[in-house]
Amino acid sequence: MEITFLGTSSGVPTRSRNVSSVALRLPQRAQMWLFDCGEGTQHQILRSDLRVSQLSRIFITHMHGDHIFGLMGLLASCGLAGNVQRVDIYGPSGLNDYLQAASRYSHTHFSYPVKVHAVRPGVIYEDDEFIVTCGFLHHRVTSFGYRVSEKDRPGRFDIEKAKVLEIPPGRIYGQLKRGEVVTLADGRVIDGKELCGPTEIGRKIAYCTDTVYCDGAVELAQDADVLIHEATFAHQDAEMAFQRLHSTTTMAAQTALAAGVNRLIMTHFSPRYAPGNEIELKDLLEEARAIFPKTDMAYDFMTYEVPRR
């Protein structure tokens, strides 16, 4: 699981930071999932080592332009240039109507299935390996945070040890791999758990933007390996954060602390903290680290391979 930040500015793009989008690469299944899709996301993908042909799911937090204006262009290009099989899009209830209207006015016909799912808090997607849940955040419009949980996997089956014990291969191996207790034909009782390594704990990622500090974010981020949280403002500008229902560095760090996450990556920075201004982004990083030391600051094209515990 590798995270790539494609846009880390709030509201408007700057010369060095595009508006919101984060890619999650799942190499084991050659898939890319996206979180938010601001204008120019397809351009950022072109400039990264991500492949648009691997795009399979897009999760949209809310309907503000800096999070959705890249959707139509990306979906259209997937049909023209990409080799995309099908895209599932998850987001607030207005999303489908928006995409339908934009497709109609622009005469865009997708050459592959695009399915839009209106989400509600709870489990929104599940397969053998992953569960995705979402929950309400607190912003000026309905806004959802997302959590991707990799399921725990039984430890690796020690086939050499099984051979030494002269366990006959076949259906019994499958049972032992699942950690079951099996009685062999010769009467020996074997506990599968003793032939398996330690359980691989699944990784958990939470993505919370746009929001002011809220319990919903803490809940989604509970015990996560990585929390990606917006930090539009410096602590000093908290009044603006409360007015516009965005977060300060302090709020992001307090969310990370309360949720007991392993690492916090802040993103969605106001362009007002550009180098040379009174408060700069390095000041924002310091503010957050004072509360939650394992904090990093995202920049465009930054990648983070989520480590296993």
Next chain:
Amino acid sequence: MEITFLGTSSGVPTRSRNVSSVALRLPQRAQMWLFDCGEGTQHQILRSDLRVSQLSRIFITHMHGDHIFGLMGLLASCGLAGNVQRVDIYGPSGLNDYLQAASRYSHTHFSYPVKVHAVRPGVIYEDDEFIVTCGFLHHRVTSFGYRVSEKDRPGRFDIEKAKVLEIPPGRIYGQLKRGEVVTLADGRVIDGKELCGPTEIGRKIAYCTDTVYCDGAVELAQDADVLIHEATFAHQDAEMAFQRLHSTTTMAAQTALAAGVNRLIMTHFSPRYAPGNEIELKDLLEEARAIFPKTDMAYDFMTYEVPRR
């Protein structure tokens, strides 16, 4: 009058070429006009020496995504970061509905007036210095070409010569400047034209995309100083051009020749002619120059200062 190409690829962006947009800078009035606005146009403006605060008019040729998906983001950013007074947008009749729908779904409220004008062939804008006309092209959806004509200006009034002739300053100077014949108090008859330099012929720019070869483009481009014309395909791919109602290099050059323009600049190239492929963009340039030698090929951020005749 300076033209800046902001996007020169057709359909999808590539690493080096964005989708369609052309800026026209009118330095004498500190204004920027845009023709088409594909996704990422605001990003291209950020990377150029153009200033978004000077944006005053946008002319849209047709409703395909690669010509309009940058509009909402640009207009939203003009309100947030720019210092824009008012933007007038000209285009096909669906444009206003599209912008209304996109604004509604994305909760975008412009902080300055945005007025959308549905165009029909003929004069669509006129002021003291400029006339803008449009006409039908021939594409898969309703498509308009645009022509910007600078009005002719009377030559510079030779104030030194007027002084030598002992013409008393005042209202009479204004009449003579306009080239009128004036009888002075002392009975002398003075022809204003003899005190004025040669008339400054206004410059004319035509913008024709997307279209297959058509009389409408020839008419719009008549006698233009610069014709910007799409050339999606090489001559060899004419069959595709006819199917998709796009132009080949040959069609662009024949339009320039038939219209008697001074210079042709081709744009809107299919990504299939990327370097290393069987046919490359330099081959497209050769094809056009064989028919119309004064042809250039646009690239992103290319600027062209339109010379006076």
